[in-house]
Amino acid sequence: MGFFSNLDIEAYDREYSDRDLLKRINLYLKPHIGRLVGISFLLVIIGASSASIPLLISTSLDRLTLNQDDSFIRLMIGLVLLAAIINWGGNWIRRRMTVRVVSDVVLTLRTDAFSSAASHDLSFYDKFSSGKVVSRITSDTREFGKLILLIADLGAQMVQAVLLGVVLARLEFRLFLYVLGFLPFVFFLAMGFRRIARKVTREGMQAMAKVNATIKETVSGIAVAKNFRQEPEIFADFDEANTESYGINLRRGFLLSLVFPVLNAVGGIGTAILVYAGGWSAAKGIVTIGSWYLFVVGLDRFFFPILNLASFWAQVQAGLASAERVYALIDAESAVVQTNNLVTDRITGRIEIADLNFRYTDNEWVFKDFNLTVEPGESVALVGHTGSGKSSIAKLIARFYEFQSGKFKIDNYDIRDLNLTSYRKQLGMISQTPFLFSGTVAENIQYACMDSSLEEMVSLANEIGEGEWLKTLPEGFNTEVGERGGHLSMGQRQLVALLRVLIQNPAIFILDEATASIDPFTERQIQQALDLILKDSTSILIAHRLSTVKSADRIIVLEEGKIIEEGTHDLLLKQAGYYSVLYNTYFRHQSLAYIEESGKLVD
């Protein structure tokens, strides 16, 4: 089925030169050099054994016409048998070796790709979507593996064709030239077909995508359609797309159906000419009968590799492009650079930022000469509009990004001097959409503290709403949370994430509060969990809820990367400055006063 493979592949823009790429590929192949030599050796053996069968037959035919030399004929048959066995056995060993080379190379490449991906800082993930990274690690590495397989398979066919070609050329040069002259014709015919096939395949896929889109819309919107009884309308849309796709794909089918019949008919003409011309040569004694036979049956054996060759280049290009995408992932440079590797005892959690300059890319500065000091155990709420720099502070404290200049100290250490692993072990972080891994609730809570005990978890869980949240889970701690925590509600996920931090008892706690709506009962419990953490850790809160803002020791009001006000909630409200504007924009509707007033919004 080689001919129809990779029809949907287009040209890629390449950045690595072929030479660099081959060098890199070479590095991965080197450890398997022994196997590769073995495979190449087997390729020759297999090619030779396949090519020898028609050769043996033709020799036998010649012999049979001369005399009835029994032992020689028996030898020939024995050799045919041997060739068949070598062919099968050689292929067996070759394919065993190939699958090991391919799987091992892919395994190494995959592991390298993932460990690079895990070590890249977050500026890398701002540039590449996670879906793309995943597909580079799984699909692209697999495509690259296929390239090795492809080369090995085509290699076997080519060796066979070349060996046979040498024999044929030595037998009768003119007939061989005829065979050779025939090949480009077949090759270009096949290339032409591929071009057409690619075009109609693309059209077919577009038509199919349209049908699928209408089905998707129906399936997801079925409730709405049913509520309003609009089924006939959406059916008409579907029917049109379905009929259109049928027409386009049928046309595609017709063109693809043409390929092999045409090639077979052309092959028939080639054989006919050989039967005729070769027959005359044989009659005149220029070639033996056996050689004539060899030419006639040999034609097919040239045919097949040429067909595969027509699709070869596109597949090689696709394989190299995949390799390149994987290497680009591995080679991406880390922006965060540590200058030392200090492993500290437990830190107190003092944060001191002075004259800080920071920007994400070459765009605008996020912070210019920024200063902030947070004392150990203090909780600080950051408020401000989107883009004011709230989450940038959090991300810099976590050392997810590199800053350009200034002083950034944790306790008395320069943040750049710290061993990142030991430092981050003392951080507790919750991102805006709390992330859970598939597994049980308990496993998620213990994610960063494998050695914590069940009793510890139970007692912590019971400190929150008398453990009521745990009772609502079908199997308590052993409840499977599903992929990305999908089986739990948003509120439950937040609670699990909070417990994960609680059990870790971090020196510094960083919370990017979720904006999702949560039922008021769960919200109460989240607040309780939060209070427990705030008690013991230095806390940086990117607050979206009024109650969180109020619970902070200090509120810092940010505007375009500058601190414009700070103080407690009551104090700042009294000042009637920028904070009170923010309060009216973001927090007013969460207050009890608003709830009491809201009944009068209408009437």
Added chain:
Amino acid sequence: MDTNQKLTSEFSLPEEYQVSDSIIAKRSSPMRWLVAHFKEYWHLGLYMVVGAIGNASLAAVVPMIIGMALNALLEEPPRTEILLRYALIIVGTQTVRGALQLGRNFSAEMLGQLMERDIRHELYTSLLGKSMTYHSLLPVGDVMARATNDVREINFMFSPGFNLVVGSANFIFMPILFSYQYHPSLIAAPLIFLLLYILALWQYLYELGPITDSVRKTFGTLNSRLAEAIDGIETVKGMAEEASEVELFASNARRFRDQEVHQGDVEARFLPLLVWGLVQAGGLFHAITLYQRGLLEIGDIAAYFGLLGLLGFPTFISLFAYSQVSLGIASSRRILELINRETELDQNQSGYQGVMKGKVHFDGVSYAYPDIDTSINDIDFSIQPGQTVAIVGQTGSGKTTLAKLVNRTYDALSGSIQIDDIDVKDWNLEVLRKQISIIEQDIFLFSDTIADNIAFGKPDANQEEIEQAAKSAQAHNFIQSFKDGYETMLGERGVNLSGGQRQRLALARAFLTDPRILILDDSTSSIDSATEDEIQKAIFEAAKGRTTIIITHRLSQIRWADYILVIRKGEIIARGRHEDLIQSSEAYSRLFKE
């Protein structure tokens, strides 16, 4: 069963689009169903078989002619004058063969495309006819996979699947058929091939099956954990767990590698290839022996060996062909499963058709989902026409289920639900649903203009009505802020709206259809107070003059509802007016403390 299905279908198509009864009758087994579909185009199958027989027999002509040419050349003197005739016969037969092969290929292709079109059509209409219970229980992804990939697989089952099965089977039989003319005993080799080939293939598939499964499984584990780790990279890094993730990944990847190598080893030892080789050698020996006994000519040996060569095609291709067919059968089973799953609601065409006042009464209502834990238990309450009821509770407590029983998205398992003192089951379903509007948590908008989305339930609404509805829903202002106003396209190729905006469009829909009962599953949250003002206004406005059931997290909606139900684990644990609850319920009053 089929008549039953017709009765309960929520939607039926005009006659000309309907699936024929003969197919519906065969939905009990995948094979019978496929055959019923195939019967509509049986002539294409006939062309395919005829084309395949022609193709294979004409392919066999080539070695036979070569043998004859060989014999002619070996005569003394060589009969060269006949070579031209042989050459022309080859050209002629191979051209005809090309035409027949095209006929075979194209018939198969057309058959496949027609099957795909028809089955997709059948599946689609069946989906449209299913109840909402059915749809809400099936994940969209699963339905999509069946409606797209599985339908595709059925196409592939015919082309190339059956096409190659029929084609390669002919290539197995032609050598048996044509060997006979040279010497009857020569059919031994191709017959032995057939026998050993079947055994070898059976053994191969038997061994490969479980390995392919575990390859797929280990890859699934590898891939899903990888996707999670990358999606959660911030968490991984924040907790400094990179090293353990890399270790986990490496061990998953290694497990997959081992399975893959195992599979490769089985595939490498492909016995049919050996069988073919041995049969060729054995056949050659047999033919030469016959020649030596004067029973064959030399050309016959060549022809016979050529015929054995034809067996190469089935040796390599049939495995692929059979797996296509078995994939297709598995797919048809999955599709049928979807079609056959019953839809429980009955339309009740003859049911009550009055104008609704909006009184809702639950009497000892219980409901449980087939596979999920959430359920509700023995629920009683009453809502007077025009009242607003707020339902409060944690996620998973059964709030949404409760609301969905009102318009018979689900039917209660026990107890009864009455609207205007008439059991919902005694209402005509269409009339019932037309007067009840549900706004779901995930608001679905079509890839269409804003105006068309608002007018979805009332397609003949004019621009003025649409704008009036949008104004009442506090949506007019943000709609006007788009360049194309009401003609703005939504969805994939258009504008993406925020949760609050989607909700207000859904409310606008409801204003336009003016239902007697409005059920609002409200879980949006506003980041800023101005948006919150607008949403609150829109909801209060929508609740005016109709019975409203609102499932909400918003304290202000709870505060101002006429009646509040607090649900926990499927039961009502507190109920009453705000003023009463704040006195009587400790948990409730805690919500309103700062």
